Amino acid sequence: MQEATHLDEARDPLLIAERWRQDGKPVAIATVVETWGSAPRPTGSHLVIDAEGNFHGSVSGGCVEGAVISEAGEVIETGHPRMLEFGVADETAWRVGLSCGGRIRVYVERLG
């Protein structure tokens, strides 16, 4: 399959975040800002989350999304952005890890 040349309205996380906001939903945007090693998603990738925990997009291969989503709830509540870091092992503060052996930093901010 070829790369899509135009945005997918139904799946693009930033377009979805904009629509959620227009619908009056509180939204958090998580962004991969740094990666080391074999991180599954490149820097700049987005996961968008609403206050009910609905989400679109990804910041990893699915290994750390759960932790990001729960942090996003607090970011939506307080409005204070957070920087999260995930590594290989389960010993990280978030008790989740990247099975691929990489490390990533994820910035989570509230929309509005």
Place this chain on the structure above:
Amino acid sequence: MDPHLLEQLNGERRARRAAVLVTDLSDGAGRLIREGEMVSGALGEVVARAFRTGNSGLTEAEDRSFFINAHLPQPRLMLLGAVHISQALAPMARVAGYPVEIVDPRTAFAAEDRFPDVPLDPRWPEEVFAERPLDAYTAVAAVTHDPKIDDFALKAALDAGCFYVGALGSRKTHAARLERLKSLGATADQLDRIAAPIGLDIGAANPAEIAVAVLAQVIAAFRARGNAAKVKEKTA
């Protein structure tokens, strides 16, 4: 993030225009920069590189930490002519990250069994471009050898500011083409942008090798965007 900023960013992305979002990680403040806008200071160089490479990342400037998120449209290659070169070029370009669309109103050429898995439009370029406009992130290579098909497409590509415009044909063929394009209203600067004879000079001796030469020239043009002198030098 400011919702208004997100709307502006999405507007640029929908229109297939490049934009860079700079976020100050100390306070979360964001700033949207459109391609061609000048940014002063230490950030300027980082932003310029983000536009050129499409790579995002953290950077330090003025004792602060910034995240630079590059949003570049997916570059694509529009091929005029469902010919032998295109059969080799389409799969190669796709692998290199440049999705291909082939346009050729000659239905004998534009037969789907000759181009498995490649979007193929058997209409005239006029109709296709009206539906899916050319833009700065589209490369156009005209390889039909038929002025009735190529000329309009080349003029449209120059007017749309396509990052690459190439045309197949000998120097003699090209000289005649330049005269025709001039009569269609193309300026000298525009005509100067056409890569012809098409492809980097690697001594290509058959359609597949010409395809390699064209693809390399497309990539060189894409990576040298915003630097006209470099484009000329690299694609000469």
